[in-house]
Amino acid sequence: MEILSLAERRRARRQKGASESPTSVLSPAESRAGSEGVAEEGIEREAAALATATPAAAASMVETAAKEALAAKEAARAAKRAEIEAKVAAAKLLQPVKAAEAAVAASTKAMRTVKAADLFAEEGRETAPKASTHDKKNAQHDGFIVKSTRMQADYGDRAFIKP
Numbered sequence: 001m002e003i004l005s006l007a008e009r010r011r012a013r014r015q016k017g018a019s020e021s022p023t024s025v026l027s028p029a030e031s032r033a034g035s036e037g038v039a040e041e042g043i044e045r046e047a048a049a050l051a052t053a054t055p056a057a058a059a060s061m062v063e064t065a066a067k068e069a070l071a072a073k074e075a076a077r078a079a080k081r082a083e084i085e086a087k088v089a090a091a092k093l094l095q096p097v098k099a100a101e102a103a104v105a106a107s108t109k110a111m112r113t114v115k116a117a118d119l120f121a122e123e124g125r126e127t128a129p130k131a132s133t134h135d136k137k138n139a140q141h142d143g144f145i146v147k148s149t150r151m152q153a154d155y156g157d158r159a160f161i162k163p
Helices: 004-022 028-033 036-052 055-110 117-118 133-139
Strands: none
Touching: 055 117
C-alpha cells in the first residue's frame, strides 16, 4: 500500500473530480460541483474555450450560460414558493385542531372541584356565600366616591432593618 501526502491526495481528488465533471462550457452546475479546485479548473477551461472561440460562438456560450443561470433562479424561486405554500396549507389544517384543543382546555378550566356542601347539603336549602371581611369594611363607605388617588413618591435609599 502506497502512502500519499496530503497534497498528493488533494491533487488526485481534483483530477478525479475534473474527469467526472460535465464538460459543457459555462455551465453553472460545473462551478458548483466538487471542491474549489475543480471549480477553478472548470473556470480556467471555460475561459480558454471563450478565448479560442469566435465572437459569435463566445456570445452564444455566454447567452446559454445566462439562460441556465436564469432558469436555476426561477427553479429556486418556485421551490421556495412551494415550500411556503406547503407551510400555509399545514397551518390551515392545524387551525381546527388548535381550536378544538382550546375548547377542551376551556371546558376543563370551567369545571370546579366538588365540595362537601355540594354533596351533603339538605334538599331545598342552598348555602349562601359568606361575606368576606373586605366586603364588611366596604359596606361602611358605600356612599363615598373616590375623586383621585396618588402614588407615594420614593425618595432616597431604603432603610434595611435587620431581623
